[in-house]
Amino acid sequence: MQCERIEQRLGAFLDGELSPAEAQEVRAHLMACTSCQQALRELKSLDAFMSDYEDEPLPPTLERKLAAIGHKPMRRLRWVRDLSLAASVAAAFYLGIFVSGEVADGNNADDVFAFGQESLYSLYQEAGR
Amino acid sequence: MINVEAMSSESFERFSRRNGGRVFNYVLRMVRNREDAEDITQEVFLAVHEKFGGIAPEARDAYLFRAAYNRTVNFARSRNRNPEVQQSEFVEPATEDPPANDDTKNAAIRAAMSRLNDNERVAVDLKYFQNMSYGQIAGVLDITPAAVDSLLIRARRKLKTYISQETQDLVV
Numbered sequence: 001m002q003c004e005r006i007e008q009r010l011g012a013f014l015d016g017e018l019s020p021a022e023a024q025e026v027r028a029h030l031m032a033c034t035s036c037q038q039a040l041r042e043l044k045s046l047d048a049f050m051s052d053y054e055d056e057p058l059p060p061t062l063e064r065k066l067a068a069i070g071h072k073p074m075r076r077l078r079w080v081r082d083l084s085l086a087a088s089v090a091a092a093f094y095l096g097i098f099v100s101g102e103v104a105d106g107n108n109a110d111d112v113f114a115f116g117q118e119s120l121y122s123l124y125q126e127a128g129r
Numbered sequence: 130m131i132n133v134e135a136m137s138s139e140s141f142e143r144f145s146r147r148n149g150g151r152v153f154n155y156v157l158r159m160v161r162n163r164e165d166a167e168d169i170t171q172e173v174f175l176a177v178h179e180k181f182g183g184i185a186p187e188a189r190d191a192y193l194f195r196a197a198y199n200r201t202v203n204f205a206r207s208r209n210r211n212p213e214v215q216q217s218e219f220v221e222p223a224t225e226d227p228p229a230n231d232d233t234k235n236a237a238i239r240a241a242m243s244r245l246n247d248n249e250r251v252a253v254d255l256k257y258f259q260n261m262s263y264g265q266i267a268g269v270l271d272i273t274p275a276a277v278d279s280l281l282i283r284a285r286r287k288l289k290t291y292i293s294q295e296t297q298d299l300v301v
C-alpha cells in the first residue's frame with residue numbers, strides 16, 4: 001500500500017516537482033525499500049533513453065523562411081523609400097535652383113532644370129541600390 | 130535555465146533562431162512527416178510573430194508551444210477526416226519518413242510516442258525535450274499541474290512498455 005503510493009511519486013521526485021517534505025518522505029522510503037529502488041532505477045533508465053533523442057537539424061529552406069518572417073514585406077519598404085526619395089528630390093530642386101542662381105549668374109531656366117534633373121537621377125540611382 | 134532578463138529584450142529574429150529547431154523537431158515528433166512539419170513550423174512562427182510584442186517575455190515559450198500544439202491538432206484532424214483512421218488525433222501516416230540521420234533510437238522513441246494519446250504525447254515531449262516544469266506544461270495543455278502529474282505517471286508507464294517492445298536497448 002505504502003509502496004504503491006511512493007511509486008506514484010517517483011516521477012515527480014525525479015523531475016524535482018515534489019515539495020521538500022514529500023521528497024524527504026520518498027527518500028526515507030527508498031532507503032528501506034528495494035522494490036521502490038528498483039522502480040526508481042527503471043524510471044531513471046527510461047529518462048536516460050529519452051534524453052538520447054537527437055534533434056534533427058533545421059532544414060535550410062525552413063531556416064530561410066523563418067528568418068524572412070521578421071522582415072517587412074517589400075511593398076511597405078518601397079513606400080517608405082519613395083517618401084524619403086520625394087523629400088530628397090524636393091531638396092535637390094531647391095538646392096539646384098539656389099546653387100545655379102548663386103554661382104552661375106546668367107544661367108537660363110533650362111540649365112537650372114537640367115541641374116535639378118541630374119541630381120534627381122543620381123538620387124534615384126542611390127535609392128535603387 | 131532560461132534567463133528571463135535576457136529574454137525581455139530579445140528580438141523576434143533571435144527568438145525565432147533560438148526556437149526554430151526546437152519547434153520543428155517537436156512538430157516532427159507529432160506529425161511524423163518532414164514536409165508537413167516544415168509547413169506547420171512556418172505557420173507557427175508567422176502566428177507568433179503577429180502577437181510577439183503583446184506576449185510577456187516569460188510567457189513566449191509556452192505561447193509558442195501552445196501555438197504549435199493547436200496547429201498539430203488541427204492538422205491531424207484535417208488529415209484524419211477519412212473516418213477509417215480516426216482513432217487518434219495524431220494518427221501516424223502509413224510509413225514514416227526515413228530519419229535523416231538514420232537514427233534507430235530516434236525512430237524507436239517516435240514510434241513509442243506515437244502510441245500514447247495526444248495529451249500524454251505532448252506532456253512527454255514538453256517534459257523530456259523542452260525541459261518544461263509541470264506548471265509550464267499545464268499552461269500549454271490548459272490543464273492543472275496535478276493533471277500533468279498523473280498524465281506523466283501514465284505516459285511513463287506506457288513508454289517503458291512500448292520502448293522495450295521497439296528495442297532491446299532499454300534495460301528493464
Ligand SMILES: [Zn+2]
Pocket residue numbers: 002003004006029033034035036037
Ligand atoms: Zn516501496
